[in-house]
Amino acid sequence: DVIGALRGEPVEVFTSDVSGLPLPAHAEIILDGYIDPNDLREEGPFGEYTGYYSGKTGEEWPKQVLHVQRVWRRRKPVFYATSVGKPITDTHMIQSLNRTATLWTDLLAAGVPGIRSVYLPPQGGGRFWGIVSVKTMYPGHSMHVAMAAHSTTTGHYGMKGVIVVDEDIPADDIDRVLWALAVRYDPYRSTEIIKRARSTPLDPALPITERDIGSKIIMDATIPYEWDRKPEEIFLDEETVRKVKARWSDFGLD
Incomplete structure (x- = not known):
C-alpha cells in the first residue's frame, strides 16, 4: 500500500x-x-x-x-547492495542523507524556530554527529536547538554530539564549521555534557558490556545572542577580489 x-x-x-x-x-x-x-x-x-x-x-x-x-x-536478477567500511562509503552517504532529513523534520515538528540548515556528516557515519545552523532570536536559543536535537526521534539514539553554528555558517560547510569552532566556541562557556543517555550497541567508543548507556555533548559555536559587543567579521573588498581573480592566470594559478 x-x-x-x-x-x-x-x-x-x-x-x-x-x-x-x-x-x-x-x-x-x-x-x-x-x-x-x-x-x-x-x-x-x-x-x-x-x-x-x-x-x-x-x-x-x-x-x-x-x-x-x-x-x-527474475531470470537475471539485480542484487542491490552497499559497501561498508571506514567513512566515506555509499552507506555513510545514504545515512547522512536520510538522517539529515529526519532530524530537520523532527526539529520543525518540535516547533524550534530559526533553523537554517541541518547536517549529519558522512564523516561521522551519518549518525554520530549533527550540525545545526540557526538564526538566534533570543538568549539561550542555541542551547534550545541543541537540546531539542538530542531529544528528537533521530537524535536521541546514537547521536553523540550536536554542534550549533550561526546562520552565516551552512551546516554542511565543514571548513566553515571548523572555523566557527576555532573562533566562536569557548570550551568552558559553550560545552554541555549529558550523562546516562541512550547509546547504540554499535559504538566502539564504549566498552562492549556498557553500550546501552553513553553520554552526549553540546558544542555551541554561535556568538552569544545577549552580547552587546560582538566581534566584527572581516570581509574582503569585492572589487579587489574581482581584479585579482581576473589576473589569476597571470600568476600561474589557474
Missing part, C-alpha cells in the same frame, strides 16, 4: 503458495519463509558503518532466524 501510494499506482502482486502472503510480482529477488521468535542464534561478525566489526566474541547478542522455504527471482 505504501509503495503503491508513492508510485501513484497499484503494485502487481501474486499469492505465495508457501506463506500465503501477497508478494510483489516484479521483484528482483524474494526470500519466502518464516521467522520463529523463539529460534535465536548468534550472528556475525561482520563489518559495520563504524569501520569496525560487530558480533565478535564477547559482544554477540542472539537474533531471530529467517527460515527460507523458497527463493523467487
Whole structure:
C-alpha cells in the first residue's frame, strides 16, 4: 500500500503458495519463509558503518532466524547492495542523507524556530554527529536547538554530539564549521555534557558490556545572542577580489 501510494499506482502482486502472503510480482529477488521468535542464534561478525566489526566474541547478542522455504527471482536478477567500511562509503552517504532529513523534520515538528540548515556528516557515519545552523532570536536559543536535537526521534539514539553554528555558517560547510569552532566556541562557556543517555550497541567508543548507556555533548559555536559587543567579521573588498581573480592566470594559478 505504501509503495503503491508513492508510485501513484497499484503494485502487481501474486499469492505465495508457501506463506500465503501477497508478494510483489516484479521483484528482483524474494526470500519466502518464516521467522520463529523463539529460534535465536548468534550472528556475525561482520563489518559495520563504524569501520569496525560487530558480533565478535564477547559482544554477540542472539537474533531471530529467517527460515527460507523458497527463493523467487527474475531470470537475471539485480542484487542491490552497499559497501561498508571506514567513512566515506555509499552507506555513510545514504545515512547522512536520510538522517539529515529526519532530524530537520523532527526539529520543525518540535516547533524550534530559526533553523537554517541541518547536517549529519558522512564523516561521522551519518549518525554520530549533527550540525545545526540557526538564526538566534533570543538568549539561550542555541542551547534550545541543541537540546531539542538530542531529544528528537533521530537524535536521541546514537547521536553523540550536536554542534550549533550561526546562520552565516551552512551546516554542511565543514571548513566553515571548523572555523566557527576555532573562533566562536569557548570550551568552558559553550560545552554541555549529558550523562546516562541512550547509546547504540554499535559504538566502539564504549566498552562492549556498557553500550546501552553513553553520554552526549553540546558544542555551541554561535556568538552569544545577549552580547552587546560582538566581534566584527572581516570581509574582503569585492572589487579587489574581482581584479585579482581576473589576473589569476597571470600568476600561474589557474
